[in-house]
Amino acid sequence: MALYIYPDLTESLHRLWAAGLVISPWLAGIDGNARFDPEIHEFLHDRSRECAFIHWTEAERALAIGDLPAPERMAQIAVYETAASAAVNLAHQKTGELDVTEAMAFDALQRVENFINDHGFATLMQLYMLETCWENLNALRYFGEIPERDYVRGSWHRPWVDYSLGEEVLFAYSLGNIELEKRGEHRFVRLTDEGRRVLEKTTDALQRAGYFRYRLETLCVSQFNLFNNYDKTDRMVWPNAIDERRAFLEWVGIKAGMRVLELGCADGVLTFAAGLAERVGPSGAVVAVDPSTGMLARARGKQRRQEIDWVDFRQGKAEQLPVDEERFDIAVGVGYLHFTNRSEALQEMKRVVRPGGVIASLHPLKMDFTAPFFREWFAPILDLAAKREEKPRDYLLHPDEAPRDFKQAGLEQVEVFMSSSELVFPDAKNVVQHFIRGVGWFGEELAPLPWKAREDLIQELIERGQSVCARYSDNERRIAWPAQSIRARVPEEPSGKE
Amino acid sequence: MSNLEDSQIDLGDDCYLDLNGAVLMKDGKIRYLTPIAFRLFVYFALHVGETLTVEELIHRAWGKQGMVQRDELYVYIRKIRLALEDNPNAPKCLKTLRHLGYVLYPRLKETGGAIDQFESSGSGKSATEGVES
Numbered sequence: 001m002a003l004y005i006y007p008d009l010t011e012s013l014h015r016l017w018a019a020g021l022v023i024s025p026w027l028a029g030i031d032g033n034a035r036f037d038p039e040i041h042e043f044l045h046d047r048s049r050e051c052a053f054i055h056w057t058e059a060e061r062a063l064a065i066g067d068l069p070a071p072e073r074m075a076q077i078a079v080y081e082t083a084a085s086a087a088v089n090l091a092h093q094k095t096g097e098l099d100v101t102e103a104m105a106f107d108a109l110q111r112v113e114n115f116i117n118d119h120g121f122a123t124l125m126q127l128y129m130l131e132t133c134w135e136n137l138n139a140l141r142y143f144g145e146i147p148e149r150d151y152v153r154g155s156w157h158r159p160w161v162d163y164s165l166g167e168e169v170l171f172a173y174s175l176g177n178i179e180l181e182k183r184g185e186h187r188f189v190r191l192t193d194e195g196r197r198v199l200e201k202t203t204d205a206l207q208r209a210g211y212f213r214y215r216l217e218t219l220c221v222s223q224f225n226l227f228n229n230y231d232k233t234d235r236m237v238w239p240n241a242i243d244e245r246r247a248f249l250e251w252v253g254i255k256a257g258m259r260v261l262e263l264g265c266a267d268g269v270l271t272f273a274a275g276l277a278e279r280v281g282p283s284g285a286v287v288a289v290d291p292s293t294g295m296l297a298r299a300r301g302k303q304r305r306q307e308i309d310w311v312d313f314r315q316g317k318a319e320q321l322p323v324d325e326e327r328f329d330i331a332v333g334v335g336y337l338h339f340t341n342r343s344e345a346l347q348e349m350k351r352v353v354r355p356g357g358v359i360a361s362l363h364p365l366k367m368d369f370t371a372p373f374f375r376e377w378f379a380p381i382l383d384l385a386a387k388r389e390e391k392p393r394d395y396l397l398h399p400d401e402a403p404r405d406f407k408q409a410g411l412e413q414v415e416v417f418m419s420s421s422e423l424v425f426p427d428a429k430n431v432v433q434h435f436i437r438g439v440g441w442f443g444e445e446l447a448p449l450p451w452k453a454r455e456d457l458i459q460e461l462i463e464r465g466q467s468v469c470a471r472y473s474d475n476e477r478r479i480a481w482p483a484q485s486i487r488a489r490v491p492e493e494p495s496g497k498e
Numbered sequence: 499m500s501n502l503e504d505s506q507i508d509l510g511d512d513c514y515l516d517l518n519g520a521v522l523m524k525d526g527k528i529r530y531l532t533p534i535a536f537r538l539f540v541y542f543a544l545h546v547g548e549t550l551t552v553e554e555l556i557h558r559a560w561g562k563q564g565m566v567q568r569d570e571l572y573v574y575i576r577k578i579r580l581a582l583e584d585n586p587n588a589p590k591c592l593k594t595l596r597h598l599g600y601v602l603y604p605r606l607k608e609t610g611g612a613i614d615q616f617e618s619s620g621s622g623k624s625a626t627e628g629v630e631s
């Protein structure tokens with residue numbers, strides 16, 4: 001039973017991403033409100049219907065679901081959901097906002113159709129079923145049971161859907177993955193033992209394919225897109241933010257006339273407020289890179305106001321730099337390294353920094369969570385980890401990770417400087433906005449939670465924060481957060497092959 | 499804003515809902531609506547100029563316990579537009595407000611010239627007949 005779930009879909013999933021497609025993605029700002037205007041819904045709906053009728057043939061059904069009954073509307077929904085998800089994702093990528101234009105909807109649909117032509121409809125169906133199956137079963141495991149009405153409307157676990165999940169209920173039921181229980185006037189959906197097994201296998205398959213990691217990255221960048229007041233909250237929680245960045249630039253040795261590559265520039269806080277552009281001056285040049293379009297828009301706004309024309313902001317990630325021929329004296333960044341795949345990012349930087357040039361980073365390190373105010377405030381997250389008898393998962397680095405990666409990347413003269421930054425927790429709303437909704441601290445803990453559970457937990461953090469702020473003094477709500485500055489040289493003689 | 503007399507709700511120029519017949523009267527012609535489309539329409543008509551959210555409209559049309567999704571609402575919005583608007587593809591009365599919901603404005607009849615221009619611009623779907631499913 002449910003055999004179709006187990007063929008290895010890793011390659012197909014990677015092709016899906018390569019085509020610019022996502023299914024039911026985690027994106028910031030997507031909630032129970034309509035994803036787009038009804039006109040766009042109608043367009044996607046009609047075209048998905050046509051697409052499914054053309055492609056969901058007997059042969060494709062045999063490929064995708066073997067001898068199982070074929071839920072009629074599911075094919076059309078799979079096309080619709082993929083196109084709708086891709087459209088929202090495109091909006092995020094292109095504008096840093098959520099508004100889907102007709103052109104984006106069209107583009108998204110085109111990508112889905114191309115994917116189907118290249119890889120077959122059955123492949124799309126399998127991917128759709130794999131991802132949504134995980135999402136459905138994972139939510140059921142988390143909540144124990146979900147009222148049928150909420151399940152069918154997706155309001156606890158897929159609030160962005162604008163269609164009924166009724167057919168998915170039928171399908172999962174026919175596979176024996178879920179059961180319904182009637183109590184009083186209500187019906188509840190629950191996981192069966194078979195459903196639990198399927199969830200485990202689905203989780204494994206997705207884990208192997210790098211799905212959770214990919215989702216987390218997408219979510220992270222989309223959070224930065226919508227993080228409008230980053231520079232404000234950053235200074236609220238990190239009072240010495242600007243001075244410490246300045247000291248770091250000094251330590252790295254950035255001088256007038258240099259060609260500098262800045263990684264993870266966000267809204268340009270290092271570039272402008274901390275004086276990177278000023279140091280380099282008009283005789284030098286800065287190329288500043290960030291994957292978040294929203295952040296780049298804010299950075300460019302600052303640039304216009306300051307009339308600095310030797311900085312060039314570009315969209316891109318450290319692992320895949322939007323740099324072709326140019327070579328830099330220094331590649332530098334603050335608070336971005338922990339978001340990257342470090343070995344890939346370092347290889348890329350090595351490619352574009354001249355021999356003898358410098359690669360440097362300032363980043364926060366893992367901290368312990370012993371401060372009583374902190375334990376109380378963030379208990380819902382600490383408890384998630386405690387249940388697994390682990391420390392809470394976050395993306396912060398251990399002190400030995402970056403130095404090891406720098407050396408493994410073939411960089412020389414690796415130097416490390418350890419410092420301690422003071423973090424303060426001024427008020428509940430800004431702290432939660434900054435750390436949780438903004439920079440995505442503990443994203444690894446929150447991501448596996450179904451949508452409503454995540455939202456409830458964030459709300460709880462705000463409420464706890466208010467109570468903690470009322471009972472602990474300003475002085476008590478401080479933490480010394482270890483930070484690491486690291487710099488190293490690209491070898492003069494390129495060792496080995498390019 | 500709405501003007502209740504003799505179980506009619508006024509919707510602007512040459513346009514009203516007839517509550518007894520559960521129909522829309524526009525330019526002297528009857529336009530039929532399905533019961534749910536009509537219920538929704540009445541709710542809009544009683545809140546002219548107010549922003550109504552998708553959730554609210556779903557509750558009104560199908561009740562709080564219904565299992566209906568947004569796509570179903572979109573179908574009915576379309577039905578109302580087909581009955582009400584001179585050009586349903588460029589609605590002037592029942593407007594969408596991005597991320598907020600919908601708002602109904604009273605009908606303002608175009609002058610003769612403008613209407614001619616409108617119709618000759620050819621909008622694809624015809625707006626002439628009432629909708630019934």
Ligand SMILES: C[S@@+](CC[C@H](N)C(=O)[O-])C[C@H]1O[C@@H](n2cnc3c(N)ncnc32)[C@H](O)[C@@H]1O
Binds near residue numbers: 266289317318339341
């Ligand atoms: C916490 S902000 C740090 C911004 C700024 N440099 C500062 O000094 O505060 C992290 C930034 O890294 C960016 N980022 C995320 N993933 C990245 C990647 N793979 N490569 C480069 N930057 C990335 C985010 O979009 C975000 O703007």
